[in-house]
Amino acid sequence: MRRAKSFLTALAGVLALVSSAHATLNVVATLPDFGALATEIGGDKVEVTVLAKATEDSHFVDARPSFIVKLRNADVLIEGGAELETGWLPPLLQNARNEKIATGAPGRVVAAQGLRLMNVPTDVTRAAGDVHALGNPHYMIDPIIAKTVAEHIAHAFAACDAANAATYEANYRTFAATVDARLQEWGKTLLPFKGANVVAYHDSWPYLAHRFGLTIDTFLEPKPGIPPSPSHLADVIDKMKAQHSKAIILEPFHNRKIAEKVAASTGAKIIDAAQYPGALPNTETYVGLIDALVARIAAALGGQ
Amino acid sequence: MNIRVFFLVIVCTGPMVGWPARAQQPSVALPQSGDVEALKHQMLEMQAGLKQIQIQHQREVSALRAEVESLRRVIDDLRKPVATGGEGSFPTTDESVAAPSGPHGAPSAAPAAAAPGFPTTDAAVAAAPGAATPAWLSGPITIAGGGKTFLNLSLDAQFAGAVSTERHLDRLEVGDHDPQQRGFNARNTELALDGAVDPYFEGFANIVFKLDNDNETSVEVEEAFMQTTTLPWSLQAKGGQFFAPFGRLNPQHPHVWDFVDTPLVSGRLLGPDGLRGVGTQWSWLTPLPWYSQIALAIQNGNGGTGFSFRNQGDGGVFYNRTTFDRGLGGVDDLVFIPRLESSFDLSSTHTLLVGASGAFGPNDTGKSARTEIYGADLFYKWKSAHAEGGWPFVKWQTEALGRHFEADRGVDDQFPVRETFDDWGVYSQVVWGFYKGWAAGLRGDVLHMEASDYTDDPERQSRWRIAPDVTWYPTEFSKFRLQYNHDFLEANHFMHSGNADSVFLQFEFSLGAHGAHKF
Numbered sequence: 001m002r003r004a005k006s007f008l009t010a011l012a013g014v015l016a017l018v019s020s021a022h023a024t025l026n027v028v029a030t031l032p033d034f035g036a037l038a039t040e041i042g043g044d045k046v047e048v049t050v051l052a053k054a055t056e057d058s059h060f061v062d063a064r065p066s067f068i069v070k071l072r073n074a075d076v077l078i079e080g081g082a083e084l085e086t087g088w089l090p091p092l093l094q095n096a097r098n099e100k101i102a103t104g105a106p107g108r109v110v111a112a113q114g115l116r117l118m119n120v121p122t123d124v125t126r127a128a129g130d131v132h133a134l135g136n137p138h139y140m141i142d143p144i145i146a147k148t149v150a151e152h153i154a155h156a157f158a159a160c161d162a163a164n165a166a167t168y169e170a171n172y173r174t175f176a177a178t179v180d181a182r183l184q185e186w187g188k189t190l191l192p193f194k195g196a197n198v199v200a201y202h203d204s205w206p207y208l209a210h211r212f213g214l215t216i217d218t219f220l221e222p223k224p225g226i227p228p229s230p231s232h233l234a235d236v237i238d239k240m241k242a243q244h245s246k247a248i249i250l251e252p253f254h255n256r257k258i259a260e261k262v263a264a265s266t267g268a269k270i271i272d273a274a275q276y277p278g279a280l281p282n283t284e285t286y287v288g289l290i291d292a293l294v295a296r297i298a299a300a301l302g303g304q
Numbered sequence: 305m306n307i308r309v310f311f312l313v314i315v316c317t318g319p320m321v322g323w324p325a326r327a328q329q330p331s332v333a334l335p336q337s338g339d340v341e342a343l344k345h346q347m348l349e350m351q352a353g354l355k356q357i358q359i360q361h362q363r364e365v366s367a368l369r370a371e372v373e374s375l376r377r378v379i380d381d382l383r384k385p386v387a388t389g390g391e392g393s394f395p396t397t398d399e400s401v402a403a404p405s406g407p408h409g410a411p412s413a414a415p416a417a418a419a420p421g422f423p424t425t426d427a428a429v430a431a432a433p434g435a436a437t438p439a440w441l442s443g444p445i446t447i448a449g450g451g452k453t454f455l456n457l458s459l460d461a462q463f464a465g466a467v468s469t470e471r472h473l474d475r476l477e478v479g480d481h482d483p484q485q486r487g488f489n490a491r492n493t494e495l496a497l498d499g500a501v502d503p504y505f506e507g508f509a510n511i512v513f514k515l516d517n518d519n520e521t522s523v524e525v526e527e528a529f530m531q532t533t534t535l536p537w538s539l540q541a542k543g544g545q546f547f548a549p550f551g552r553l554n555p556q557h558p559h560v561w562d563f564v565d566t567p568l569v570s571g572r573l574l575g576p577d578g579l580r581g582v583g584t585q586w587s588w589l590t591p592l593p594w595y596s597q598i599a600l601a602i603q604n605g606n607g608g609t610g611f612s613f614r615n616q617g618d619g620g621v622f623y624n625r626t627t628f629d630r631g632l633g634g635v636d637d638l639v640f641i642p643r644l645e646s647s648f649d650l651s652s653t654h655t656l657l658v659g660a661s662g663a664f665g666p667n668d669t670g671k672s673a674r675t676e677i678y679g680a681d682l683f684y685k686w687k688s689a690h691a692e693g694g695w696p697f698v699k700w701q702t703e704a705l706g707r708h709f710e711a712d713r714g715v716d717d718q719f720p721v722r723e724t725f726d727d728w729g730v731y732s733q734v735v736w737g738f739y740k741g742w743a744a745g746l747r748g749d750v751l752h753m754e755a756s757d758y759t760d761d762p763e764r765q766s767r768w769r770i771a772p773d774v775t776w777y778p779t780e781f782s783k784f785r786l787q788y789n790h791d792f793l794e795a796n797h798f799m800h801s802g803n804a805d806s807v808f809l810q811f812e813f814s815l816g817a818h819g820a821h822k823f
Contacts, residue, residue: 053652053689060694062687063823064655065595065647072538072589087780091822094506097589099534102503126781225693225779227740253692255740 025161028074028101030085031058032276033140034111036286037150038078040175042157045164049074054278055252059130063088071096074107075160078153081112082137106159111149115139118206129223141275142207143179143186143290150175182287186212186294193301197245199236199268201254204275208293218245220258228258240266247300249273269300454499458816460559461493468789468806474517475762476791476804478571481514481558483808490515492558494526496816505530510557526557526580538589548579548641549587549599550661551703552681562699562735562743563773564787564808568751569729572763573677573707575611579663581639595647604632605639605665612675612707613639613665623725624759625714627668639665647823657683657823670712670722677707685823693780695740702732711759725754725764743775760798767793785810 025046029035035050042048049070052061058080071077071092079085093101100107117135124133139145154172158165194213198205201220209216218239222232239245240262249271250259256270263270273293274280283289466483470476474484483489493513501507509528513521529544547555553570555578570578583603590596605613614637616627630637645659663677680703687697706728713719733747749769756764773787787808795801 055689057691057693060691062655062685062694064649065645065657065823066649066655068589069593069595094531094533095540095589097533097535097538097540102534103500104503126779130779253690255692 025075025157026073027076027078027157028070029078030061030089031080031140032278033146033286033289034078034080034149034153036277036284036289037146037153037175038076040286041150041154041168041171043167043171045161045167046076046157052276054274054276057251057253058084058275059087061085061088063092067092068095071101072098074098074101076107076109076156077101078109078111078156080137080140081110082117082134082139083132084112084137100160106156109153109156111152112137112139114152115145115148118210119203129221130225132224136203136206138204138275139207141205141290141293142211143183143286144211145207146286147176147179178287182290186290189294189298190214193298196301197240197243198271198297198301199240199245199248199262201248201250201259204251205249212294214297216249218243220248220254220262228255233258233262237262237265240268247271247297249297251275252279269303271296271300273297453817456496456498456817458496458814459494460496460557460812460814461490462559462810462812464489464491464564464808464810466806466808468804470791470804470806473806476806477565478568478576479566480576481512482565482571485517494557494559496557500533501530504533506533507531524577538591540587540589541584543584545582546580546585546601548581548601548603548639548663549585549643550574550579550641550663550677551679551705552657552659552683552701553703554578554580559812559814562701562733562745562775563747563771564785564810565771565789567703567729567731567733567747568749568767568769569703569705569731572751572753573612573705573727573729574663575609575615577609577611579611579639579641580609581605581607583638585641594649595645597643597645599643599645601641601643603639603641605637610639610665612663612667612677612709614668616668622667622669623709623711623761623764625669625711625719626716628671628715630666630668630671637666639663653686653689655685655823667709667711669714669719670710673710673712675707675709677705679703679705692740695737695742697737699735699737700733702730704728704730719758721758723756723758725756727751727753727764741777743777745773745775747771747773755796757797762799765793765796765799767791781815782813783811785812 024044025042027038027042027046027048029038029048029050031052032050032054035048038046038048051067051070052058074096079089099105102108112134117137117139120135121128121131121133124131140149150172154168157168161168190212195215197215197218198209199218199220200216203219203221203224205216208214218236220228220233220236222229245266245268247269248259248263250256250273252272252274259270262268272280273296274283274289277283277286277289280289280292283292462481464483465488466473466486468476468486471486473486477484481492484491491514495511495513496509497511498506498508507530510526511528512524512526514524515521525545527544527546529542529546531542532540535541549555551570551574553561553567554574566576581603583601585599585601587597587599590598604610606615608615614630615622616629617623617625620627632638641661641663643659643661645657647655647657650656659679659681661679661681663675663679665675667673667675682700682702684700685697686699687694691697706726709725709727711719711723711725713722729749729751731747731749733745735743735745737743747770749767749771751767753764753766755766769789769791771787771789773785775783775785777783785808787810789804789806789808791802791804791806793799793802793804
C-alpha cells in the first residue's frame with residue numbers, strides 16, 4: 001500500500017512537471033519574419049520554431065519530413081498565405097494530422113488575410129513568369145503592415161491561450177509603439193533619397209518602396225522567376241544610366257556575380273539586403289532588420 | 305381724429321395718384337405743403353435704412369477680416385514644415401497600406417500623391433485581421449492559405465523522342481510510362497486533381513492518358529482516393545485507389561522522377577505500373593522527436609497493378625504458368641504492405657530519409673502460392689543555404705528490393721515443376737543540380753533474376769544498366785531531359801546475352817495549380 005502511494009505521488013509529480021512543461025504555446029512560423037514577430041508578441045510564453053532558413057528563397061523551401069513533426073506538435077501555425085508558400089507547405093499540412101492548425105481553426109494564422117496586397121495582376125498567365133495571382137506576397141517588409149500582422153498574431157495567441165491574453169496584448173502595444181517611434185527615424189534617414197531609383201534582382205520590394213518613397217521598378221530578372229538574359233541586362237544597364245540609379249538591392253540567394261557585373265558597368269553599389277531577420281548580421285529582430293536595411297540603403301545612395 | 309387720419313391718407317396718396325396725371329401735363333404745378341411732408345418722411349426713412357446697411361456691412365467686413373487672418377495663420381503653420389523639410393512631410397501618408405493596382409509592375413496612383421505628414425499615418429492598414437474564414441460548411445475553403453478554390457487542377461504531359469539499337473524498345477524498357485517505341489512517345493499525360501472535400505477529408509485523383517504504339521489512347525485511373533485530415537492520435541487514413549507505400553519511387557508520379565524511365569528492379573518486381581490498387585491505408589506519425597511514420601496499406605492486389613500478386617498475366621499466363629482466377633477467398637487473398645520510414649536532419653542543409661517496406665500476398669500461379677517482397681530505401685539531399693530557386697543541390701537515392709515468389713504449377717498442374725524464385729535488384733542514382741535550372745544525373749541498375757531451367761519468360765533475364773542524364777528546367781513548369789542508356793542483358797538457359805544503347809530526349813510541360821511536391 002505504501003509503495004503504491006509513493007508511486008502515485010511520484011507519478012503525479014511527473015505529470016505535473018510534464019503538464020507545466022507544455023504550458024508554453026508551440027508556435028510554428030513558416031518564415032523567419034513571422035517567427036520574429038511571434039517571439040516579440042509571445043515572449044517567454046511561446047516556443048517558436050521557424051521552418052525556412054533566413055537566407056533561403058521562401059518560394060523554394062524543401063518540405064523536409066521533420067517539418068511534419070513540427071506541424072503535428074504545433075498549437076499555432078503562422079504562414080504568409082497569398083501563394084507565398086504554395087510550393088512546399090501543402091504536402092506538409094496534408095500529413096500534419098493536427099486539427100489545431102486546420103483551415104479556419106483559431107491556431108491557423110494566415111498573415112495575408114485582411115491585407116490589401118499590391119500589384120494584383122489583372123491577367124493571370126505564366127507567360128508573364130511565375131506570377132502571384134493574389135498580389136505581391138512580400139508585404140512583411142513594410143513596418144506598418146508588420147504591425148497589423150503582429151496584431152493578428154496577438155489575437156491568435158490570445159484565442160489559443162486566453163490565460164496570457166493580457167501579456168500578448170501588452171507585448172503587441174510595446175512592439176507597435178517601438179515601430180511607430182522608429183518609423184520617424186527611418187523616415188528622416190531616407191528623406192534625402194525620396195524618389196531615388198534603386199534596381200532590384202527580383203520584384204520583392206514594392207512595399208518598402210511605397211512606404212519610404214523609393215522607386216524600385218527595374219529588375220535584373222526580365223520576368224519573375226526567369227533568369228537574367230544578356231539582352232535584358234543590357235537594357236537594365238542603359239536604364240540605370242538614364243535614371244542615375246545608384247544601387248542594386250540583392251537578397252542572399254540571388255546570383256551576386258550577375259549583379260556585380262551590372263554594378264561595374266554602371267558604377268552602382270550593391271546593397272546586400274534580406275527580407276528576413278537573421279540573414280544579415282545583428283538583425284535577429286524585425287526592427288533590427290529594418291534598421292539595417294535603412295542604414296544600408298542610405299549608405300549606398302548617399303555615399304560617393 | 306378719424307378725419308385727421310383720413311385727411312393724412314388722402315394727402316399721402318394724393319400725390320401718388322395724381323403723379324401720372326401731373327406727368328402728362330407739361331406745365332409745372334407748385335408743390336403743395338402735403339407733398340413736402342411726405343418727401344421729408346421718405347428721406348428720413350431712407351437715411352435710417354442706409355445707416356442700418358452701413359452698420360451691417362461693417363460687421364460683415366470685420367468678420368471676414370478676422371476669418372482671413374485666421375486662415376493666413378493656418379497657411380503659415382502648414383508652410384513651416386515644408387520649408388524646413390522636417391518630419392511632417394515624408395513618406396507616404398496614404399490611408400490604406402496598399403491599393404490593388406493594375407498589371408504587374410504598375411504601382412497604384414495613391415503613393416504618388418504624397419501628402420504632408422510622415423511617416424505614413426494611415427490608420428487602417430487593413431480590414432479586421434482574421435476575417436475571411438468560411439462561416440458555413442459548403443463555403444469555399446482556402447487550402448494552405450492559397451486562393452479561394454474548391455478544386456486544384458493541373459495537367460502535366462510528358463513526351464519522349466527515342467532512338468535505340470534495340471528494335472523492340474518495349475522489351476527493353478520495363479515501365480508502362482517509359483518510351484516504348486523508337487520515334488516519339490506520349491505515354492504520360494496526367495490530369496491531377498485535389499482539394500478539400502470538407503473539414504474532415506481531402507480528395508486526390510490522378511487520371512493518366514497514354515498513347516500506345518499504335519497511337520490509340522488509353523486511360524488509367526492511376527490514383528483516386530480520399531484522405532483524412534484531422535484524426536486524433538497522429539493517425540491518418542486513406543481509402544480508394546492509390547500507389548502502395550513501398551519504397552521511395554513507387555508512390556511517385558513520373559513527372560517528379562529524375563530519369564526518363566523506371567529502374568529495372570521496380571519494373572520487374574513491383575510491375576510496369578508500380579504496385580497500386582484499391583484499398584485502404586492507415587499511418588501513424590510516432591511521438592518520436594524526429595520524423596518517423598509507420599504505415600500499413602491493404603489492397604486488392606489484383607490485375608497488372610498487383611504484378612507479383614493476384615495477376616493473371618498476359619493472356620492468362622504468368623511466368624509460363626496458366627494462372628488461377630483466384631478471386632477473394634479470404635483476408636489472406638489481400639495484399640498487405642507495411643512500411644516504416646524515418647527522416648533525420650543531419651544539419652540545416654543535409655537531410656536523410658530511410659525506409660523499410662514489405663508486401664505480402666498471394667499470387668495466381670497456385671492455389672496457395674505466396675509472394676513476399678522486401679525493400680530498403682535511402683534518400684539523402686544536400687541543398688545550399690543560399691540556394692537560388694532551389695539550386696545548387698545534390699540528391700542521392702538508393703533502393704534495394706528482394707522478392708520471394710512461389711511459382712506453383714498453375715491450373716491443373718499444367719506446369720511440370722513448382723519453383724521458388726528469389727529475385728533481387730538494386731538501383732542507385734545521384735543527381736547534381738550544378739547551376740540554376742540544370743541538373744546532371746547518373747543511375748546504375750542491377751537486376752538479378754534467379755536462374756531457372758524451366759521458365760523461359762524473357763522478363764526473367766538478369767540484366768544491368770547504366771544511365772547518365774542531363775536535365776534543363778527553363779522554369780519549374782517545363783523541362784527537357786537528355787538520357788543515354790546502356791543496357792546489358794545476361795545470358796541464361798534460354799536467352800542470349802545482349803547489349804543495347806538508347807538515347808531519349810524527354811520534354812514536359814505542366815499547366816494549372818502550382819503543384820507542390822513531397823520531399
